[in-house]
Amino acid sequence: MSDTPRDTILVINAGSSSIKFYLYDIGGEQDLTPRLGGQIEGIGTLRPRLRVRDAAGQPLVERDIAPGHASDVPNAQEVVGTWLSGHLGGAPLAVGHRVVHGGPDLSEPVLVDDEILAQLEAYAPLAPLHQPNNLAPIRVIRERRPAIAQVACFDTAFHRSHSDVADRYAVPEKLYREGVRRYGFHGLSYEYIAQRLRQVLPDIATGRVIAAHLGSGVSACAMHHGKSVDSTMGFTALEGLPMGTRPGRLDAGVVLWMMEQGMSHDEIEHMLYYDCGMKGLSGISNDMRELLASEAPSARMALQYFAWRVAEGMIGLACAMNGVDAIVFTAGVGENSAEIRQAISAHWGWLGIRLDPERNARHGPRISSDDSPIGVYVVRTNEELIIAQHTLALLRQR
Ligand code: ADP
Numbered sequence: 001m002s003d004t005p006r007d008t009i010l011v012i013n014a015g016s017s018s019i020k021f022y023l024y025d026i027g028g029e030q031d032l033t034p035r036l037g038g039q040i041e042g043i044g045t046l047r048p049r050l051r052v053r054d055a056a057g058q059p060l061v062e063r064d065i066a067p068g069h070a071s072d073v074p075n076a077q078e079v080v081g082t083w084l085s086g087h088l089g090g091a092p093l094a095v096g097h098r099v100v101h102g103g104p105d106l107s108e109p110v111l112v113d114d115e116i117l118a119q120l121e122a123y124a125p126l127a128p129l130h131q132p133n134n135l136a137p138i139r140v141i142r143e144r145r146p147a148i149a150q151v152a153c154f155d156t157a158f159h160r161s162h163s164d165v166a167d168r169y170a171v172p173e174k175l176y177r178e179g180v181r182r183y184g185f186h187g188l189s190y191e192y193i194a195q196r197l198r199q200v201l202p203d204i205a206t207g208r209v210i211a212a213h214l215g216s217g218v219s220a221c222a223m224h225h226g227k228s229v230d231s232t233m234g235f236t237a238l239e240g241l242p243m244g245t246r247p248g249r250l251d252a253g254v255v256l257w258m259m260e261q262g263m264s265h266d267e268i269e270h271m272l273y274y275d276c277g278m279k280g281l282s283g284i285s286n287d288m289r290e291l292l293a294s295e296a297p298s299a300r301m302a303l304q305y306f307a308w309r310v311a312e313g314m315i316g317l318a319c320a321m322n323g324v325d326a327i328v329f330t331a332g333v334g335e336n337s338a339e340i341r342q343a344i345s346a347h348w349g350w351l352g353i354r355l356d357p358e359r360n361a362r363h364g365p366r367i368s369s370d371d372s373p374i375g376v377y378v379v380r381t382n383e384e385l386i387i388a389q390h391t392l393a394l395l396r397q398r
Contacts, residue, residue: 096391102154158187
């Protein structure tokens with residue numbers, strides 16, 4: 001325990017089988033100083049586990065939890081709350097949450113009240129696998145600790161700057177009005193990248209940037225003057241580039257075909273979210289490290305598919321800006337795999353883009369060669385920090 005409990009901001013990112021949490025002390029050079037990060041994994045399984053590390057990465061806790069205490073997200077949130085209040089000797093000043101969907105209107109983080117919570121619940125059909133889990137901890141904290149301010153930060157918000165045309169599919173207006181729009185996701189990651197570019201590469205930050213978030217989920221974003229103008233993801237986080245277990249681009253006719261084969265909605269949903277992408281294509285794994293280490297022809301083929309379609313989808317975003325000045329890779333694969341960055345960039349040789357092998361092996365920041373007409377960079381993302389910053393800013397506005 002260090003300073004007083006009321007000097008902290010808690011960030012929560014709740015998924016279907018895990019809750020990740022990060023604690024920041026308010027103050028210090030950067031305004032927010034990371035104190036610890038943890039997660040409960042295996043929610044709803046027989047062996048849920050709590051792991052917490054301090055800011056230097058040293059383990060603070062690592063233990064099994066009784067399955068009945070983490071049978072679902074609300075339950076697991078109680079475990080996080082109890083552990084934190086024991087550790088801090090009190091509650092955080094505010095909690096910032098990652099919420100996948102802010103719908104067509106919410107373009108900024110918001111302080112959560114009953115009205116906002118009801119609005120966010122109404123967006124659950126737009127993200128049925130994520131939104132209910134994201135909102136569960138908000139509800140638990142509102143019930144148990146109503147005095148704590150809570151802020152919802154949306155993966156869609158950064159993309160609300162898209163033009164009317166970028167926001168559309170070629171479907172009847174009625175569907176658009178009902179919400180069939182190209183919302184775009186990973187917005188918190190891109191917002192951080194835009195901020196980081198302003199700090200470390202200001203010349204590029206004002207230009208035309210294509211950023212690619214290559215993690216378990218994969219997307220790319222066209223940013224002009226630090227604002228999103230297009231994204232490869234659309235109505236759901238299924239569209240666009242190939243991912244760990246999601247296919248990315250897919251002829252909508254395939255879904256019709258699956259229905260004709262007698263697959264139920266839930267079976268199709270499971271197939272598209274959990275059994276496709278690198279996992280489906282390789283038949284081996286969704287983990288890029290395993291595929292890179294494998295000699296199997298299907299692993300090679302999956303990696304070739306990934307590099308080709310990611311390269312194609314990324315460079316296609318240049319049309320939204322009539323060109324591109326810089327390319328940025330981020331997230332698990334984008335930050336750590338020189339081999340995949342090289343494989344993707346090889347598809348841009350016709351543009352004169354060349355990576356410098358040594359810079360690429362060092363993971364940047366600049367990985368392109370000096371004579372490459374378009375600079376290619378690696379920038380580490382930090383979605384939690386963006387959430388903590390927004391939460392603190394909204395608190396200060398209050
Ligand atoms: P998320 O937060 O969306 O779960 P991450 O951004 O952590 O995802 O990225 C996870 C992906 O990053 C996994 O496919 C993993 O294999 C990949 N990854 C992590 N480190 C490396 C590495 N050194 N080389 C290749 N892939 C990596």
